[in-house]
Amino acid sequence: MSSEVSEREQKVLNIIETARAKRQKFRDTQITMAHGAGGKATQGLIEGLLVPAFANDTLEAMADAGTISLLGGQVAMTTDSFVVNPIVFPGGTIGDLAVNGTVNDLAMAGSRPLALTLSLILEEGLPADTLKHQVAAIAAAAQSAGVPIVAGDTKVVPRGMCDEMYICTTGLGLIDDRATLSPAALRPGDKILVSGRIGDHGTAIMLARGEFELDSDIESDTQSLWPMVDTLLGGVGPSLRCLRDATRGGVASVLNELARASRVAMIIHESAVPVHPSVAGACEILGIDPMHVANEGRLVAIVAPEAADSALAALRSVPGGEEAAEIGECKTEPEGMVLMATAFGGKRVMDQLVGDPLPRIC
Amino acid sequence: MKHVDEFRDPALGRVLAGEILGLVEAGRHYKFMEVCGGHTHSIYKYGIDDLLPANVELVHGPGCPVCVIPMGRVDDAIALAHEDNVIFTCFGDMLRVPGSEGSLLDAKAEGADIRMVYSPLDALRIAKSNPERDVIFMAIGFETTAPSTALTLRRAKSEGVKNFFCMCNHVTIVPPLRALLDSPDLRLDGFIGPGHVSTVVGVRPFEFIPREYGKPIAVAGFEPLDVLHAIHMILTQLKEGRCEVENQYARVVPYEGNPRALEVMAEVFELRPHFEWRGMGFISQSGLKLSKAYADLDAELRYAVPGVRVADPKACQCGEVLKGVIKPWECKVFGSGCTPERPIGTCMVSSEGACAAYYNYGRFAREREVV
Numbered sequence: 001m002s003s004e005v006s007e008r009e010q011k012v013l014n015i016i017e018t019a020r021a022k023r024q025k026f027r028d029t030q031i032t033m034a035h036g037a038g039g040k041a042t043q044g045l046i047e048g049l050l051v052p053a054f055a056n057d058t059l060e061a062m063a064d065a066g067t068i069s070l071l072g073g074q075v076a077m078t079t080d081s082f083v084v085n086p087i088v089f090p091g092g093t094i095g096d097l098a099v100n101g102t103v104n105d106l107a108m109a110g111s112r113p114l115a116l117t118l119s120l121i122l123e124e125g126l127p128a129d130t131l132k133h134q135v136a137a138i139a140a141a142a143q144s145a146g147v148p149i150v151a152g153d154t155k156v157v158p159r160g161m162c163d164e165m166y167i168c169t170t171g172l173g174l175i176d177d178r179a180t181l182s183p184a185a186l187r188p189g190d191k192i193l194v195s196g197r198i199g200d201h202g203t204a205i206m207l208a209r210g211e212f213e214l215d216s217d218i219e220s221d222t223q224s225l226w227p228m229v230d231t232l233l234g235g236v237g238p239s240l241r242c243l244r245d246a247t248r249g250g251v252a253s254v255l256n257e258l259a260r261a262s263r264v265a266m267i268i269h270e271s272a273v274p275v276h277p278s279v280a281g282a283c284e285i286l287g288i289d290p291m292h293v294a295n296e297g298r299l300v301a302i303v304a305p306e307a308a309d310s311a312l313a314a315l316r317s318v319p320g321g322e323e324a325a326e327i328g329e330c331k332t333e334p335e336g337m338v339l340m341a342t343a344f345g346g347k348r349v350m351d352q353l354v355g356d357p358l359p360r361i362c
Numbered sequence: 363m364k365h366v367d368e369f370r371d372p373a374l375g376r377v378l379a380g381e382i383l384g385l386v387e388a389g390r391h392y393k394f395m396e397v398c399g400g401h402t403h404s405i406y407k408y409g410i411d412d413l414l415p416a417n418v419e420l421v422h423g424p425g426c427p428v429c430v431i432p433m434g435r436v437d438d439a440i441a442l443a444h445e446d447n448v449i450f451t452c453f454g455d456m457l458r459v460p461g462s463e464g465s466l467l468d469a470k471a472e473g474a475d476i477r478m479v480y481s482p483l484d485a486l487r488i489a490k491s492n493p494e495r496d497v498i499f500m501a502i503g504f505e506t507t508a509p510s511t512a513l514t515l516r517r518a519k520s521e522g523v524k525n526f527f528c529m530c531n532h533v534t535i536v537p538p539l540r541a542l543l544d545s546p547d548l549r550l551d552g553f554i555g556p557g558h559v560s561t562v563v564g565v566r567p568f569e570f571i572p573r574e575y576g577k578p579i580a581v582a583g584f585e586p587l588d589v590l591h592a593i594h595m596i597l598t599q600l601k602e603g604r605c606e607v608e609n610q611y612a613r614v615v616p617y618e619g620n621p622r623a624l625e626v627m628a629e630v631f632e633l634r635p636h637f638e639w640r641g642m643g644f645i646s647q648s649g650l651k652l653s654k655a656y657a658d659l660d661a662e663l664r665y666a667v668p669g670v671r672v673a674d675p676k677a678c679q680c681g682e683v684l685k686g687v688i689k690p691w692e693c694k695v696f697g698s699g700c701t702p703e704r705p706i707g708t709c710m711v712s713s714e715g716a717c718a719a720y721y722n723y724g725r726f727a728r729e730r731e732v733v
Contacts, residue, residue, distance in 0.1 A: 009691050013725060016697035027704075030471045040703040212480065284366070286480070287713060334726050344586045345372045346409015348723040354702040 021260060021336050023047045036360075038248025038294070039353030043257075062261070063183060064244065065109035067175060074175035076111035078102060081168040085360040087134065089208035091200075091219025095137030097296055097362055098167040100222050103145045104245040106171045107226040108299065110179025110233065113145060118152040119168040124159040134165065145224035147171070176230075178237035185241040186262035190330040191308035193301045195228055195315050196221065196323045197274035198251050202293035203282050205361050214285070216278040221320075223297035228318045232301060235314035239307030244300045247362060249353045252291040252338065254300050256352045260336045268328035268350060271343040291340075292353040294361045302330070369585030370408070378590040379413040385597040392418045393549065394596060395686050397539065398556035399426030399714025400584045406723035408586040418593065421548075421686040422719075424538045424642070425556050427503040428455045428712035429684060432638045433674060435531055436461035438667040439500050442529060443474040445665055449492060451485040452500035454478045455712045460705060462672045482514035482528075489518070489526035498527045498661045506558040508532040508650060509623035512630035515652070515659055527661035530651050533637060535559050536567050537648035543575045547687045552596040554589065555581035557611040562627075564619025565609050572605040583611040630656050640708055641674060641681015680707035683716050690717040697721060 024040070026048030034041035051059055058066040065078035080101045087094040103113045118138065122131065142149050200221040207214055225245060232240060242262075244254040251273075259266050268291075275290045283290045297320060303311045308326055315324035340350040386392065396402055402422045405411060411420065424430060436459050443450035443466060450466070457467045457478060470476040475495075479485050482499050489497035501511040511528065518526040535556060542548060555568055560581045571579045578599040582592035592610045599605060609615055630653055637649025652660040661667075674680065678700070679693040690696055690709065700706040702718050709715035713722075 009689075012691045012697060016721075016725065019698065030468065032467050032471045034467070034703075044703070211484065337726055339726060342407070342409045343372060344370050344375055344408040344410070344413075346412040346586075348406060348409045349725050351702075351722050354722075 017334065017336065034354075037353060038253055039292075042249070043352070061183070062257075063109055064105040065111065065171075065173065067109060075114075076106050076109040076173040076175055077171070078105040078109075079168065079170040080105060081166060082362055083163070083166050083360050084205065084362050085163060086208055087130070087164055089220055090204045092222040092296070093134060093137045094165065094167055095134040096141045096222045098169045099138055099141035099145060099147070100224050100296060101247070101362060102169040102171040103147060104225045104297070104299075106173035107224070107229040108243045108245050109173065109175060110181045110229065110243065111173030111175045112230070113147040113171055113173045113226055115150045115172050116142065116147055117170045118149050120152070120154045121162055121166040121168070122154065122156045123162045123164055124156055126164055130164065141224075145226060176233055178233040179240070180238060181240060181242050183242050183258050183261035186258055186264050186302050186330050187241070187304075188264055188330050188332045189305045190241055190264075190302050191305055191311075191326050192255070192266060192268065192328040192330070193303065193308070193312060193315065193324060193326050194246070194251060194274065195225070195299045195301070195321050196297075197276050197279070198246065198295055198298055199275060199279040199283065199290035199293035201296040202250070202361055203279045205294075206286070207282065212282075212286070214282055216282065218276060218278050218282070221295055221297035223320050225297060225299050228299065228315060228321050231314045231318050232311060236303060236307040236311045239304040240311070241302040241304065246295045246298050246300050248294050250290070250292040250294060251298075251300060252289065252350050253352045255338045255350070258302065259338050262330075263335050265331040265334050265336070266328055266338045267331055268338065268340050270340055272325055272327045274323045274325050291350060296362060305329070366585065369583070369587045371587065374587055375413060375590060378587065378594055382418070382590065382594050382597060383415050385594065385601055386415050386417060390417060392551045392597070392600075393421055394418070394552045394554060394593065395421045395423045395542075395550050396554040396589070397423040397425045397535070398554075398558065399429065399712065399716075400558060401554055401556075401582065401589060402426070402716050402719050403714050404584050404586060404589055406719040410586050410589050411724075413590065414593070421550065422683065422690075422716035423686055424542065424639070424684040425504065425535065425559070426684075426709070426712050426714040426716070427507065427533075428453075428459060429680065429708040429715045430533060430538075430639045430642070431456075431459060431502060431531060431708060432640045433460070433462055433672040434638065434668075434670055436465070437463075437672060438662075438669060439529060440464070440466060440469045440474075441668050442498055442661055442665055443469050443476050445496070447495050448475065449488060449495050449497045450474060450476045450500065451479045451488060451497060452476070453480070453502065456500060456502060458705065458711050459708050482511050486514050486518055486523065486526055489523055493525055496525050496527060496664070498529055500529045500531065502531045504533055504535050504556070504559050505562040505627070508627050508631065509562055509620070512626040515630050515656055516626060518659060519656065527659055527664050528652060529661040530631070532631065532650040533639070533648055534650070535563070536570075537645045538639060538642065539571070541642060541645055542685055543571070543577070545685060548685060550577060550686075551600065552577055553579040554592045554596070555579045555607070557581055557583045557588070557615060560609075560611065560615040560619065562620050562623045565607050565615065565617050566619075568607050572607060576605055578605050578608075580608045580610045581615055583614065629653065638671060639684075641679070641684055675706050678707040680709045680717075683707075683709050690720040693717065697725070
């Protein structure tokens with residue numbers, strides 16, 4: 001505000017920030033689409049219902065994958081369901097997402113993917129060719145990620161009870177010795193990197209639904225991020241604080257979660273964030289912030305300041321990471337908040353997504 | 363994005379900001395109202411306030427289409443959505459506005475067939491592909507969106523679509539502005555005029571503001587340079603002792619507006635004797651309903667709606683926020699009882715609402731310099 005922040009306004013703001021920093025409660029009377037959007041409602045469901053119900057230290061860490069000690073080693077385990085609509089879109093299919101999504105959750109824990117399980121829920125009447133096409137996509141994605149599918153399950157539900165097909169994959173990975181990652185490890189001064197331009201996946205899905213009569217060349221960014229993580233760990237291993245793949249809720253959700261978990265502030269420089277002009281244009285028309293749009297092959301890396309340049313070089317050396325960029329840094333104040341220095345020269349808050357502008361994105 | 367990025371040029375912004383600094387008198391406090399929610403959104407989204415001198419204060423006005431919808435109308439919408447055989451369509455923001463017992467989003471989860479659309483034409487398309495169902499479009503907005511609703515209704519009528527209906531909540535901008543200017547609560551030095559509305563109605567309808575109330579106004583576009591430029595124009599008027607309507611947005615806004623849009627609106631709509639505004643009460647001749655020629659497409663005639671006036675929740679101060687009497691953070695429930703994820707009032711729902719804009723974008727202590 002140009003006018004000075006009065007004491008009273010400051011007091012109100014402090015109360016709000018204290019409330020925000022607390023663990024969210026789940027107080028809703030029914031599930032709405034917003035609970036699946038990866039924004040604040042999802043957070044309330046996870047923090048307010050699921051984590052307390054299954055209370056254990058591994059889950060409490062709220063990482064993309066849980067870590068367990070096994071026979072003297074550390075393994076990571078994760079699971080993910082895919083309900084994307086349509087099941088085929090520019091740059092990928094539901095099968096690609098099902099493999100890459102789970103592989104990426106493992107990779108974000110600093111773990112090399114070892115094996116996947118695959119669970120299919122199919123709608124009565126689904127053409128066999130559609131299924132064959134998806135099975136081929138799953139096989140190809142798994143081969144490309146170098147991870148075998150070692151078990152599976154198939155269920156069929158009556159027509160209308162699901163939309164074509166849903167997929168659930170569970171993954172097991174071996175945590176790399178070079179990784180010391182934690183959402184709570186961020187320190188003031190740390191640099192914030194993204195592995196490429198953001199918002200491509202969500203925009204591709206949105207346009208593929210054909211509801212907007214907009215044409216573009218945007219393709220989903222779905223890819224396995226393990227090669228990128230492998231290279232990063234090799235380049236700057238101990239200086240890497242935390243990794244997140246920016247799926248539902250986009251980069252903004254990831255940054256807010258990390259800022260809260262580490263009790264740091266973040267400042268993001270809008271002009272440094274790589275966004276494809278078509279994505280920027282579509283988001284502009286639809287009134288959506290690209291920072292809230294889902295990605296399926298982009299990671300956010302927080303690194304110690306002295307390692308930022310090497311980390312950026314490492315990211316850029318891997319296929320798919322050519323457009324990696326440093327977009328901001330961690331600060332001390334205001335704690336738990338993410339601020340955006342706008343390209344125009346002002347400053348604003350960048351909060352998590354509220355509501356669900358884009359259901360069934362993955 | 364060509365033709366947009368030019369109006370977001372930070373270097374030009376700094377030049378304008380410097381000139382604005384030269385126009386303000388030390389010791390004088392300037393209070394300008396941006397009428398339109400689109401401006402409120404831009405101001406917070408780009409951090410435009412950061413470029414203004416400390417004694418230029420921007421006050422948020424009533425021009426947010428979702429914000430002005432009273433609770434009783436949300437209840438009416440939910441009642442329509444629950445009718446058998448109805449597909450209810452509306453804009454996304456409307457889904458989360460609380461009625462007296464839940465929102466449209468809740469009604470959807472309870473089984474009502476409610477679909478989000480980006481334009482009335484999408485709703486008409488849904489009607490055509492579901493001929494056995496009644497499709498209702500909840501129309502909201504000022505003169506900006508009214509022409510597209512009108513054109514859609516005209517098309518539905520001419521194509522003989524029998525299952526498309528409109529729940530009309532369109533409102534007009536001048537009556538609430540007059541109500542604001544007549545209110546003793548608010549002392550303003552000038553207005554940033556609504557650019558999108560003016561593309562339709564033109565600049566002439568705002569002439570009463572300088573003439574009858576002695577306040578300068580600059581109709582403005584929505585990019586950050588537009589807003590700064592409009593502030594520059596108003597300050598220049600004040601400095602030179604002028605008081606008139608100026609058109610900053612001349613690249614889009616013709617003085618006489620868009621005659622074809624006004625024509626189709628006149629064909630499809632007629633003024634309601636009065637319409638209730640959230641927190642502002644009934645304002646006469648401020649709302650539109652379907653004209654007699656289009657009565658067959660009026661959802662409120664096709665179905666009985668409760669039409670009950672519901673008092674706003676006691677704690678909610680949306681009315682004062684919409685009138686610019688209080689700042690969002692001054693509301694008793696701002697950020698505590700009322701948040702974007704669990705809103706009490708409309709201003710916290712729409713991206714154009716002052717409370718949502720302040721909460722989502724503006725809420726941090728600028729005093730505490732980021733270290």
